[in-house]
Amino acid sequence: METQLETRQGANPTHSDGQLSKLDNKNRLTWVLFLLPALAIYILFMAVPLLGSIRLSLFTGEGIVPETFVGLENFSKLIYDPIWSEKLSNALKNTTILFLIHMGVQNTLGLLFAVLLTKKIRGFIFFRTIIFLPATLSVLVIGFLWKLILNPQWGAVPFLLDKIGLGDLIHPWLGDPKYALIVISLISCWQWVGLPTMMYLAALMGIPDDLIEASKVDGASASQTFWHIQLPLISPIVGIVSVLTFIGNFSAFDIIYAIASARGDPAGSTDIMGSLFYRTGIGGEVLSGHMDAGMGAAIAVVIFFVLLLGVAAWLFFSRKQQYDF
């Protein structure tokens, strides 16, 4: 069948546009049929739920289908009711800290690793494979594992610190509201650093060798080459990495659930937007056992708008950058 088609194509390489557009008309029905199954599932399980959640945020009541229409009352509660506004601002603050630590540690390390890997060093494949490895594993399992390893009771890490003479540093980090969020953020950076590394690596390897060679010939040091040639050229990827990190952190949940429970222990110090959303709309507050689907949906809408702001900021800056170069 295939060979037959190929030979015929060879015999008749050009065709008039009129003939093709007639075919296009004939094929339109087939194309609609091809689109239909994907579109149906996508609409029913993605578009409808997102719009449905926006609608749900305007209702209040018990159970899964709250029936009392309250307009924007859920949102005004989130802002003006001291209990809710405290929870929301705490979660927003913690999620922002989570994001800033990912930007500062994960994405900076990722860029560093990518630059080191582009130096054509031996063991390239080995290092690349190891750096990316944790990103393939379940966030939940990684969370449990680190919780055990940092546990002062067993304490593989405390044990190690003691052995190398840093015993004074031992501390129940995850039980201390001052450190818990920072430690959890670092664990998450440990897991995901492979993603920015690989994206930066792909971008850096796309820069023509001539350009780097030319800068060396002109006497540029490695750091000058990085700041003046490599970094400006990969700046669009820096933007994409940042926006993906932002989206990931503002919808994160698993790592907090595994290490600090859905309450964001200790004392709500690790409560982020994802865990607040889960507790309010789905899991129920621990003490009251009460779940409030309308308020949960309102929190989802807040997350949605925060994400929109982030994406808009990215689009704005990536436009602006284009004028700079």
Add this chain to the structure above:
Amino acid sequence: MKYKIKLSNLGSYLILTTWSLIVLFPLYTMIVNSFKDQREIFRSPFSLPSSFTLEGYQNAISAGRFDLFFRNSIIVTVSSLVLILLLGSLAAYALARWKSKFSNFVYFFFILGLLIPIRLGTLSIIQIIISLKLNNSLLGLIPIYVAMGIPIAILVITAFIRSLPKDLLDAASIDGASEWQIYRSIVMPLVRPALSTVAIFNLIPIWNDFWFPLILIRQESNRTVPLGVTLLFGQYQTNWTNILSALSLATIPIILLYLLMASQFIKGLTAGAIKG
């Protein structure tokens, strides 16, 4: 200047080796201790096991029903991937061939799904799944994962089909081949690399997803691996051999699969992000 270049290469190795150790340390600790009894885990957490035991693994499988969790995860992941590839490639074919305002709009509508986490619609998804009587069932997870995976499938496969020589498809069309025949016999064999990218991109998030099973599956026999691990983690709080064996069981298969095809994984998991 000269010493700087040498030093920087030495520095590269130092940094990359240190990081590799930091990555491997927790995984090594997990696996090596899963074969030890409780006493040895506490006494010497970093040595190779001298009291070699498979008890933790036996417990995780017989009492913990890990075999069942694996079966469930495999069923959900494989069915979702097959549907994503089938429905995604059909739709991508239509979108690549059809040039009109409508098809552009549909394409854009699909791509929008890449930027919005499906989690935000969870409360409505619960209502829909319950009204379809699919709660507590593996069948309820599949359409959610398919909806989640379709945007990336459309993005990658449409781009790939558009990159094929246009004459190849047009000629077949003029020669009277139906759209189904062209899709089936010409396009499908050619887009295999794109299909594998899409499969890998979706494999890991679906296999590792914890959010939807946590919310939609209560019945123990329908738990997937991440949900099963959570259950065991709670049950075995003081039995470290059992906990570490359960965590190892959940990770080792993925690590092996990853090591077998690391470059495809890295390409697949970063491709979507870069093209997006």
